[in-house]
Amino acid sequence: MERAFDELKNxxxxxxxxxxxxxxxxxxVFVCYLALWTERLITEGSYSNKRLEELKSLKVPELNxxxxxxxxxxxxxxxxxxxxxxxxxxxxxxxxxxxxV
Numbered sequence: 001m002e003r004a005f006d007e008l009k010n011x012x013x014x015x016x017x018x019x020x021x022x023x024x025x026x027x028x029v030f031v032c033y034l035a036l037w038t039e040r041l042i043t044e045g046s047y048s049n050k051r052l053e054e055l056k057s058l059k060v061p062e063l064n065x066x067x068x069x070x071x072x073x074x075x076x077x078x079x080x081x082x083x084x085x086x087x088x089x090x091x092x093x094x095x096x097x098x099x100x101v
Contacts, residue, residue: 007036041087051083060092071096 019025042052058080060073072095076084084091 042083054079054083058092060096068097069099071099 017028019028039052042055043049054077058074058076060071063070063072073092076091081091
């Protein structure tokens with residue numbers, strides 16, 4: 001498990017994150033687990049590194065609009081859409097009011 005978390009931190013270039021409540025720690029661990037699981041799904045097969053590199057440009061930045069926080073995904077490429085479909089995943093929503101992390 002520790003090796004998997006180290007692999008994940010290096011892949012995502014994570015820095016240490018400190019949480020003050022049990023709920024936030026549990027959510028953080030859950031998100032890390034999902035990220036690791038997703039990375040494993042993406043890297044299965046012969047074009048694993050190419051698929052992972054292609055998906056790295058998929059971003060969901062936080063925006064402030066009319067005193068409200070909104071997250072808006074950038075456009076997906078045709079290749080990214082094909083990769084998501086091959087993994088059985090739906091394209092993330094373009095705009096969401098809920099924190100995607």
